[in-house]
Amino acid sequence: MGMFEEFEAKKAAGEALSLDDLTKEHLKTMFINEQKSDYMISQLFEVKESKITYRRKKYGITIRNSILDDYLLVKTDHAQEINNKVKAELLVEGNVTMIAKAITHFAFRNGPVEDMHAHPNNQLSEIDMETLNKFMVNRIAYIVKLIIEERWIELDFLIRNTDRWYGHRWDEAIPDDGNTRKIIELMLKK
Structure with a gap:
């Protein structure tokens, strides 16, 4: 179960979701890894989409920054595959x-x-x-x-x-x- 689904399950169980509970890591996981839009996250937390967008940008969570960090720092499996391929071709x-x-x-x-x-x-x-x-x-x-x-x-x-x-x-x-x-x-x- 992903982060978004975990929050959905809490909400379905009657727990009130607060924007204060949405950490930088939670937001990054949902937006980058799980590819949930600002709109989807805003609906989950019952806030305006602009609040999620503002928070995400404040934390520097963008597709471009994520791709750059993931690939240059080899943080994802896909980046590791590409890194290994480049290594094999280069060396x-x-x-x-x-x-x-x-x-x-x-x-x-x-x-x-x-x-x-x-x-x-x-x-x-x-x-x-x-x-x-x-x-x-x-x-x-x-x-x-x-x-x-x-x-x-x-x-x-x-x-x-x-x-x-x-x-x-x-x-x-x-x-x-x-x-x-x-x-x-x-x-x-x-």
């Missing part, structure tokens, strides 16, 4: 170079090193940049290959050994999506 030997180049641009080239290269004093020459780019792409390609081939022992060794000798005193990592989520949101709104 193949033929994509190693593409993935390595994309990660190099995302994590290295499109950051402070580009500013150093473009600086008027030309701190990094074109040859320096070519050398750095090639080095980064090749190293990342190796890591991607380990992931694709599921060579977890070798990847674990690489990570732990490198951290032990080189990076253990660096600052803690703060995940930075480089505005990727905002770009996806803008694309979905078109």
Whole structure:
């Protein structure tokens, strides 16, 4: 029995339904998961439809937000199926170079090193940049290959050994999506 049906059963049993009993989670479940309209929910609670619409929007419960969260955060079975399909299509030997180049641009080239290269004093020459780019792409390609081939022992060794000798005193990592989520949101709104 769904949330909407549970409230219907309470009402049928003579219980008075109050809008105060309608939590954000209840509303989201009924509107998104059970696909009940504002009108249907308003009839159940015996209030104007505009009260349900106002409350839903106040909580940020919209189809677009739900789809975005469900799919990007892989919260639903359908999103998990799509995520697994994309993973299977992406993590193949033929994509190693593409993935390595994309990660190099995302994590290295499109950051402070580009500013150093473009600086008027030309701190990094074109040859320096070519050398750095090639080095980064090749190293990342190796890591991607380990992931694709599921060579977890070798990847674990690489990570732990490198951290032990080189990076253990660096600052803690703060995940930075480089505005990727905002770009996806803008694309979905078109």
